[in-house]
């Protein structure tokens with residue numbers, strides 16, 4: 001698409017600006033891949049999101065997954081484990097020590113296994129929705145960082161440059 005010269009001065013589109021389908025981004029994140037290209041690794045360590053995609057260079061440090069991944073992991077693992085506990089209890093009525101031997105390690109293992117794909121999916125979702133700094137045209141991220149640095153509120157934010 002051809003852009004008019006007046007607009008390009010302030011308009012800074014990313015290369016993949018127009019292609020951010022939510023489901024695709026979410027699934028790529030769940031496979032621990034960059035939501036933009038689907039090939040670069042999203043994480044550089046177990047739960048540490050890379051600052052930028054090693055394959056396409058898309059900035060990933062804008063994510064604010066915070067405590068949403070553990071929250072959704074607890075919901076998912078809870079539903080799986082509690083269901084299994086009830087099924088096994090109703091069918092076999094094993095002693096409590098056997099319950100503990102089975103479910104405690106399984107709960108820990110499942111949580112550790114599910115946490116990265118859940119976090120990846122959430123980062124993919126934030127990217128697809130252009131939340132936080134994922135929108136290349138947003139001034140919000142810059143204004144927020146100015147506020148953090150100056151330690152004050154809207155008075156300083158008002159001084160942030162406008163397009």
Ligand SMILES: [Zn+2]
Pocket residue numbers: 034035036037038039040053054055056057058
């Ligand atoms: Zn990428």
